[in-house]
Amino acid sequence: xxxxxxxxxxxxxxxxxADDDWCTVTCTTHLIGKKWHPVIVHRLLxxxxxxxxxxxxxxxxxxxxxxxNSLEDLEDxxxxxxxxxxxxxxxxxxxxxxxxxxxxxxxxxxxxWGEAYLRETSRS
Amino acid sequence: xxxxxxxxxxxxxxxxxADDDWCTVTCTTHLIGKKWHPVIVHRLLxxxxxxxxxxxxxxxxxxxxxxxNSLEDLEDxxxxxxxxxxxxxxxxxxxxxxxxxxxxxxxxxxxxWGEAYLRETSRS
DNA sequence: CGGTATCCTCATTGATACTG
DNA sequence: CAGTATCAATGAGGATACCG
Numbered sequence: 064x065x066x067x068x069x070x071x072x073x074x075x076x077x078x079x080x081a082d083d084d085w086c087t088v089t090c091t092t093h094l095i096g097k098k099w100h101p102v103i104v105h106r107l108l109x110x111x112x113x114x115x116x117x118x119x120x121x122x123x124x125x126x127x128x129x130x131x132n133s134l135e136d137l138e139d140x141x142x143x144x145x146x147x148x149x150x151x152x153x154x155x156x157x158x159x160x161x162x163x164x165x166x167x168x169x170x171x172x173x174x175x176w177g178e179a180y181l182r183e184t185s186r187s
Numbered sequence: 188x189x190x191x192x193x194x195x196x197x198x199x200x201x202x203x204x205a206d207d208d209w210c211t212v213t214c215t216t217h218l219i220g221k222k223w224h225p226v227i228v229h230r231l232l233x234x235x236x237x238x239x240x241x242x243x244x245x246x247x248x249x250x251x252x253x254x255x256n257s258l259e260d261l262e263d264x265x266x267x268x269x270x271x272x273x274x275x276x277x278x279x280x281x282x283x284x285x286x287x288x289x290x291x292x293x294x295x296x297x298x299x300w301g302e303a304y305l306r307e308t309s310r311s
Numbered sequence: 312c313g314g315t316a317t318c319c320t321c322a323t324t325g326a327t328a329c330t331g
Numbered sequence: 332c333a334g335t336a337t338c339a340a341t342g343a344g345g346a347t348a349c350c351g
Contacts, residue, residue, distance in 0.1 A: 092220075172295075176292070
């Protein structure tokens with residue numbers, strides 16, 4: 064029952080989102096504002112579909128538990144797709160859905176800004 | 188001593204940031220990934236300089252404590268400027284620094300994506 | 312007005328160990 | 332390989348009350 068929680072965010076979206084304009088920003092932060100979410104999306108944008116451990120290697124310093132939880136979260140929100148690509152040697156592949164892929168501008172903007180910020184601050 | 192913590196992130200930036208590329212995304216999430224940070228920046232981008240309580244009103248449902256902490260955080264990271272504009276009736280104004288203002292593309296992207304996401308999911 | 316000081320609760324993170 | 336189950340530690344978020 065851990066890999067199915069389709070009941071928690073359908074109405075939640077409506078609840079924490081009033082009709083103001085800032086809710087769109089709040090919405091985004093709720094969906095990808097967790098510590099590792101943007102990084103995961105970034106990785107999938109860069110490398111395409113990845114297996115669980117491959118993804119784990121890419122991110123480095125994330126634990127299985129947290130990666131698992133994060134992926135489930137992203138899956139529930141329709142941003143990431145989980146596909147079983149092989150049964151015998153059991154293999155899965157995580158990839159971005161269309162909605163997940165559409166995050167590219169956001170991630171890119173964050174990427175670019177982070178780079179500029181680091182240049183600014185740690186210029187010695 | 189609460190309004191001065193200039194020692195905590197100068198080298199911290201270097202510590203959690205290796206030389207990989209993903210650190211730029213991680214960097215951004217560390218700086219504005221907290222729950223209210225993007226909203227605060229969004230508000231300041233929209234309305235320009237605001238006093239403490241004015242900002243609090245704009246955000247709605249944020250407590251003084253959290254707003255205070257968040258602003259201090261943003262200040263420490265050089266994204267927000269705090270100016271005392273009047274002593275007699277004590278008044279301050281929070282505004283974005285240049286670096287804070289440069290977050291506009293990021294916030295805009297989040298804004299746009301959140302809007303699209305909401306359209307997609309809650310289209311009935 | 313513009314905050315700070317406490318204190319509390321819950322969420323997130325994570326280490327470790329184990330499973331099919 | 333691809334996870335899950337537990338449990339411990341931390342920390343963020345927030346209610347309340349009070350101060351200059």
